[in-house]
Amino acid sequence: MRAQDSATGSGTIAVDAGTEGTKTSPTPALDAAPHTTEAPTPHTAQAPARRGALLAALGVVAFSLTFPSTAWGLESFGPWSLVALRSTLAALIAGGFLLAVRAPVPARRHWGGLAVVAGGVVIGFPLLTTLALQTSTTSHAAVVVGLLPLTTAVLGSLRTGERPSRTFWVAALAGAAVVIGFTVQQSGGALTAGDLYLFGALLVCAAGYTEGGRLARVMPGWQVIGWALILCLPLAVAGSAVAVPLEPVHLTAHGVLGLVWVAAGSTFFGLYVWYKGMAEIGVPRASQLQLAQPLLTLAWSFLLLGEEVSAAAPLAAVAVLVCIAATQRTGRRGRSAPRSAGETGPVRS
Numbered sequence: 001m002r003a004q005d006s007a008t009g010s011g012t013i014a015v016d017a018g019t020e021g022t023k024t025s026p027t028p029a030l031d032a033a034p035h036t037t038e039a040p041t042p043h044t045a046q047a048p049a050r051r052g053a054l055l056a057a058l059g060v061v062a063f064s065l066t067f068p069s070t071a072w073g074l075e076s077f078g079p080w081s082l083v084a085l086r087s088t089l090a091a092l093i094a095g096g097f098l099l100a101v102r103a104p105v106p107a108r109r110h111w112g113g114l115a116v117v118a119g120g121v122v123i124g125f126p127l128l129t130t131l132a133l134q135t136s137t138t139s140h141a142a143v144v145v146g147l148l149p150l151t152t153a154v155l156g157s158l159r160t161g162e163r164p165s166r167t168f169w170v171a172a173l174a175g176a177a178v179v180i181g182f183t184v185q186q187s188g189g190a191l192t193a194g195d196l197y198l199f200g201a202l203l204v205c206a207a208g209y210t211e212g213g214r215l216a217r218v219m220p221g222w223q224v225i226g227w228a229l230i231l232c233l234p235l236a237v238a239g240s241a242v243a244v245p246l247e248p249v250h251l252t253a254h255g256v257l258g259l260v261w262v263a264a265g266s267t268f269f270g271l272y273v274w275y276k277g278m279a280e281i282g283v284p285r286a287s288q289l290q291l292a293q294p295l296l297t298l299a300w301s302f303l304l305l306g307e308e309v310s311a312a313a314p315l316a317a318v319a320v321l322v323c324i325a326a327t328q329r330t331g332r333r334g335r336s337a338p339r340s341a342g343e344t345g346p347v348r349s
Contacts, residue, residue: 052280056289059274062265063145064296067138068304069261070130076255078247079130082262084239087122089263091233094226103223110219111231113211118228120208121271123235126262128201132194138301141198142294146179149290151206156283159210164284168327172284175291175323182294182316212271213278213286221276225268288327291320 073082097103106114132141150172156162164172215224278286295317301307 048280052277055273056277056286059270059277060289060293062270064293065300066262066266067141067297068300069258070133071138071305072254072258076251077249079134080243081247083127083130084236084243085259086126086263087232087236088240090267091229091236093264093268094229098226106227110215113215114228114231116211117208118231120204122228122232124204125201128197132197136194137307139298139307142297145293147202148206149287150176151202152209152287153284155206155210160214160283162282162284171323171326172288175320178316178319179291179294210283212275213283216275216279221279222272224275225271288324291324
């Protein structure tokens with residue numbers, strides 16, 4: 001069989017060498033096709049990483065106001081009322097956005113992960129830290145955040161299969177040591193009755209961050225926290241109905257502002273940009289940006305609550321920034337574990 005001319009007459013079609021013994025050259029058009037797509041430039045490849053780091057950093061700033069805002073909220077509400085109202089208000093905001101864009105209901109296989117997010121960052125962390133802040137200062141509670149980046153990086157590496165380099169882990173451990181040493185020195189090294197609450201909050205929040213970061217790869221970050229909040233809405237409404245009549249309510253400007261911020265700022269907006277950033281740069285790298293959170297919290301505590309801050313704060317801040325820079329510059333070792341069926345690349349929203 002001889003090669004036949006194509007319909008356009010622009011070239012010949014190659015015939016398998018096993019039948020004719022010879023093979024004609026590919027047509028110029030077909031040979032040029034692979035070159036029609038330009039390879040991504042370094043600048044283009046770095047753009048998602050920079051955007052992800054910026055979004056995650058914005059989430060850290062929002063989170064840094066959580067403890068001072070919670071302290072304000074406790075001026076007007078009891079701890080159980082504050083957490084229940086916070087979750088209810090945040091869920092109503094999220095539900096409005098979900099309805100407005102007609103967001104599709106997540107696939108059944110994702111609801112288990114959403115339950116982990118809900119239990120960790122919507123219920124567990126807010127409740128445990130609010131209970132802890134009844135006996136601890138915000139400076140002392142910052143110890144939790146000092147340990148959270150390292151814990152999240154460890155859980156994220158195990159859960160998602162990401163393998164940061166040895167340099168990353170050295171920088172992460174150094175940053176955690178600086179933050180823990182500074183915050184313990186700031187609080188006088190004393191343990192309080194709320195420490196069990198704080199360590200419990202550390203574990204459940206790290207689990208929620210890790211699972212949320214994984215889910216943000218397959219759905220927009222704001223929908224991750226949005227559906228997690230909707231999942232908690234019945235429990236939050238029931239909790240509000242029970243707790244508000246039983247706990248004294250003394251409305252003040254600080255109390256109302258604190259409630260609004262922990263609901264709209266920390267729980268919804270903060271987690272939206274946080275999970276979106278995680279999807280761009282990975283759970284381990286994003287988690288290390290939180291090394292700056294305790295120092296930011298201490299600054300807010302000084303400005304908003306009048307708590308004293310050690311003169312060592314600037315030195316600690318510089319050391320932490322160096323560690324953060326090291327974790328962001330170091331590459332990952334190995335490749336991420338395969339994703340589950342149906343998962344795709346990072347979702348843009």
